[in-house]
Amino acid sequence: MSAGAPTRAGTRQYFRRLARYYLWFTACLALFLVALAILENEGMPRQWIGHLYMFATIVLYATIGVVSRTSNVSEYYVAGRRVPALFNGMATAADWISAASFISLAGTLFLHGFDALAYVMGWTGGYCLVALLIAPYLRRFAQYTIPDFLAARYGGDAAGADWRGKLVRALAVGATIIVSFTYVVAQIYAVGLIASRFTGVDFSVGIFLGLASILVCSFLGGMRAITWTQVAQYIIILVAFLIPTIWLSAKFAGNPVPQVAYGSVLPKLAEREAQLAADPREAEVRAAFHARADEYGARVADLPHSWEAGKVTAQRRLDAARGRNAPLAEVRGAERALLDYPRTAEEAAHVWSDLRAANLARAQPPEPHAEPFPGKTRQESDIRRNNFLALVFCLMFGTAALPHILMRAYTTPSVHETRVSVFWTLFFILLIYLTMPALAVLAKYDIYTAVVGTSYDTLPTWVSYWANVDKTNPLISIVDVNGDGIVQLAEIAIDGDVLTLATPEIGGLPYVISGLVAAGGLAAALSTADGLLLAISNALSHDIYFKIVDPGASTQKRVTISKLLLLAVAFIAAYVASQKPADILSLVGAAFSLAGSTMFPALVAGVFWKRANFAGAIAGMATGFLVCTYYMLHTNPMLGGSLDGVWFHIAPISAGVFGVPAGALGLVLASLMTAPPPRESRGLVEHIRAPE
Amino acid sequence: LSVFGWPLSFYLAAQGASLIFLAIIGAYAWRAAVLDRRFRAATGRDAA
Numbered sequence: 001m002s003a004g005a006p007t008r009a010g011t012r013q014y015f016r017r018l019a020r021y022y023l024w025f026t027a028c029l030a031l032f033l034v035a036l037a038i039l040e041n042e043g044m045p046r047q048w049i050g051h052l053y054m055f056a057t058i059v060l061y062a063t064i065g066v067v068s069r070t071s072n073v074s075e076y077y078v079a080g081r082r083v084p085a086l087f088n089g090m091a092t093a094a095d096w097i098s099a100a101s102f103i104s105l106a107g108t109l110f111l112h113g114f115d116a117l118a119y120v121m122g123w124t125g126g127y128c129l130v131a132l133l134i135a136p137y138l139r140r141f142a143q144y145t146i147p148d149f150l151a152a153r154y155g156g157d158a159a160g161a162d163w164r165g166k167l168v169r170a171l172a173v174g175a176t177i178i179v180s181f182t183y184v185v186a187q188i189y190a191v192g193l194i195a196s197r198f199t200g201v202d203f204s205v206g207i208f209l210g211l212a213s214i215l216v217c218s219f220l221g222g223m224r225a226i227t228w229t230q231v232a233q234y235i236i237i238l239v240a241f242l243i244p245t246i247w248l249s250a251k252f253a254g255n256p257v258p259q260v261a262y263g264s265v266l267p268k269l270a271e272r273e274a275q276l277a278a279d280p281r282e283a284e285v286r287a288a289f290h291a292r293a294d295e296y297g298a299r300v301a302d303l304p305h306s307w308e309a310g311k312v313t314a315q316r317r318l319d320a321a322r323g324r325n326a327p328l329a330e331v332r333g334a335e336r337a338l339l340d341y342p343r344t345a346e347e348a349a350h351v352w353s354d355l356r357a358a359n360l361a362r363a364q365p366p367e368p369h370a371e372p373f374p375g376k377t378r379q380e381s382d383i384r385r386n387n388f389l390a391l392v393f394c395l396m397f398g399t400a401a402l403p404h405i406l407m408r409a410y411t412t413p414s415v416h417e418t419r420v421s422v423f424w425t426l427f428f429i430l431l432i433y434l435t436m437p438a439l440a441v442l443a444k445y446d447i448y449t450a451v452v453g454t455s456y457d458t459l460p461t462w463v464s465y466w467a468n469v470d471k472t473n474p475l476i477s478i479v480d481v482n483g484d485g486i487v488q489l490a491e492i493a494i495d496g497d498v499l500t501l502a503t504p505e506i507g508g509l510p511y512v513i514s515g516l517v518a519a520g521g522l523a524a525a526l527s528t529a530d531g532l533l534l535a536i537s538n539a540l541s542h543d544i545y546f547k548i549v550d551p552g553a554s555t556q557k558r559v560t561i562s563k564l565l566l567l568a569v570a571f572i573a574a575y576v577a578s579q580k581p582a583d584i585l586s587l588v589g590a591a592f593s594l595a596g597s598t599m600f601p602a603l604v605a606g607v608f609w610k611r612a613n614f615a616g617a618i619a620g621m622a623t624g625f626l627v628c629t630y631y632m633l634h635t636n637p638m639l640g641g642s643l644d645g646v647w648f649h650i651a652p653i654s655a656g657v658f659g660v661p662a663g664a665l666g667l668v669l670a671s672l673m674t675a676p677p678p679r680e681s682r683g684l685v686e687h688i689r690a691p692e
Numbered sequence: 693l694s695v696f697g698w699p700l701s702f703y704l705a706a707q708g709a710s711l712i713f714l715a716i717i718g719a720y721a722w723r724a725a726v727l728d729r730r731f732r733a734a735t736g737r738d739a740a
Binding site for chain 1 (some may be wrong): 699702703705709711712713714716718720725728731732
């Protein structure tokens with residue numbers, strides 16, 4: 001153990017003090033909510049409430065950051081290795097629950113039913129791998145980063161300071177940066193979205209507000225500051241998620257425990273689904289979408305003539321509108337139609353094919369929510385099952401190789417505490433994750449019964465509110481396609497993101513709770529961004545600068561360099577996010593495949609297979625990375641591939657299902673073909689496996 | 693297949709699997725702690 005190890009009594013006292021702080025914090029949060037509720041009752045405008053939440057939470061995180069500021073290397077990189085298991089678990093849970101988990105997961109479950117449970121299973125199962133195969137051994141190793149471990153294990157000497165160690169380290173740093181950067185851009189993007197939707201500030205202003213709070217916190221105090229901020233953020237996330245869900249469950253199912261309550265709603269939902277699937281008016285709307293899809297299909301087939309003809313028609317319509325002095329709105333509409341018209345025949349082929357697919361998708365009858373892998377044929381159903389399993393596999397192995405999660409194994413006082421901390425991590429994650437499927441079912445049942453089938457004049461207010469929040473990319477849109485004045489299910493288009501955000505309003509709760517949910521989403525995005533930025537800047541400063549470029553650097557200099565790099569990385573990420581890069585955002589899921597394929601085999605073989613050597617590690621990481629990237633490039637339409645190239649019908653997001661075995665195989669073969677590792681490496685394996 | 697009117701497959705995927713994962717981690721942490729203690733007793737080392 002490190003010098004100055006806390007005594008057992010000291011640890012207990014420290015734990016009590018922390019618990020007292022956070023109980024106070026929770027009490028203050030409750031008071032704050034009550035105060036806001038009273039203010040709202042007195043007529044405080046919604047906008048103000050949104051601003052107040054944003055301001056209060058950012059000030060809170062910044063304060064924790066200032067209080068926990070540090071320049072000590074051990075405090076900065078691993079929070080002094082004295083975070084008690086319970087709190088480390090909470091912080092890791094906040095680290096883990098990203099904007100995507102908090103905001104989009106319930107929506108994904110809502111939209112995709114059983115298929116989306118792959119996310120719940122994969123993301124929780126990954127912690128089994130972390131707990132059993134990796135985390136305790138990393139803690140026993142007791143350095144600072146993941147590349148540290150790989151370099152020491154596969155390098156020529158135990159310090160990992162020869163050229164082999166440096167090469168392994170550089171590869172691991174590369175993988176860390178690619179994976180974490182994609183992820184952090186998505187988090188900062190989410191910060192911008194939430195801020196702009198709830199406070200009305202500009203998207204980029206929202207991004208930089210969020211960035212400010214991330215920076216004050218991690219810049220001043222590194223791991224120590226983000227750990228204590230993340231614990232506070234977890235409490236906010238939990239409260240923000242559970243209050244509306246419990247309310248909804250009590251309201252719709254008469255039972256405040258959503259996990260139990262939704263069991264009784266599921267059969268009713270299935271009944272309603274069957275009813276809607278057979279409804280003639282629904283069929284009418286679906287037929288309308290089918291006709292639109294066919295029209296786009298015909299246009300695509302008739303290229304390039306259809307493109308030329310369409311352009312002429314659009315031009316004529318504009319001329320005609322101008323010619324007869326039509327109302328301004330009509331002229332503007334015609335102008336816009338002409339402006340938005342595809343510029344070339346190739347672009348038209350692309351746009352129209354997408355529109356065809358979108359319309360076709362809406363022409364499908366609703367899928368039964370609880371039925372696993374529905375399909376018209378046996379084969380179709382099997383493909384869906386295989387994809388489900390492949391996705392679970394990738395998410396599990398990806399989770400077990402995410403640097404910002406593994407990094408937290410270093411921060412506890414002992415190996416035992418690390419094992420317990422992974423338990424608490426999953427426990428705290430499950431408090432949220434086990435509620436998600438319930439929330440999705442409850443909300444779906446409400447929308448299927450309370451919105452579908454009502455008249456357009458009596459739509460609930462939350463529908464119109466959320467339809468107008470984001471004009472360019474509406475979160476929910478309901479259009480009377482067949483003109484009968486009644487809402488049909490097929491007429492509703494919902495963006496999954498709206499579900500969590502709108503839950504309070506669906507349940508008829510006051511706006512204070514909506515603001516709280518937004519603050520929860522913000523906390524989820526910020527906490528994950530904090531952890532990721534620290535992982536990236538530590539990889540650059542500790543692994544690249546200190547271990548490779550300038551091993552003689554003073555501790556003061558190391559921490560300063562790390563802080564400067566953090567600043568630089570944060571600004572680059574914010575800049576990239578402010579460009580709204582659609583391709584990066586769609587790649588976040590792919591980051592799991594990439595992380596798993598590249599890092600997982602090397603990490604696990606490093607602990608469990610003494611024969612694994614330098615050549616094996618390099619070969620394993622390279623093969624895993626290359627196979628995974630090749631499959632994604634080859635099959636993902638966003639990256640210029642085509643879905644025709646898929647192997648065994650596995651979707652591009654699950655590239656890791658080929659990458660992980662390929663990486664493992666590469667590692668084993670290359671290790672066996674070259675000389676066994678030096679005695680130091682075997683010594684290290686024995687050391688990390690031995691009890692403390 | 694349904695138990696007490698609940699679709700079992702859905703419930704297992706949504707909640708059961710995750711709870712089993714949690715149980716595995718809990719059992720592992722507990723068992724490893726016991727082994728650690730025994731090892732310390734056997735080697736006569738003081739608890740760190």
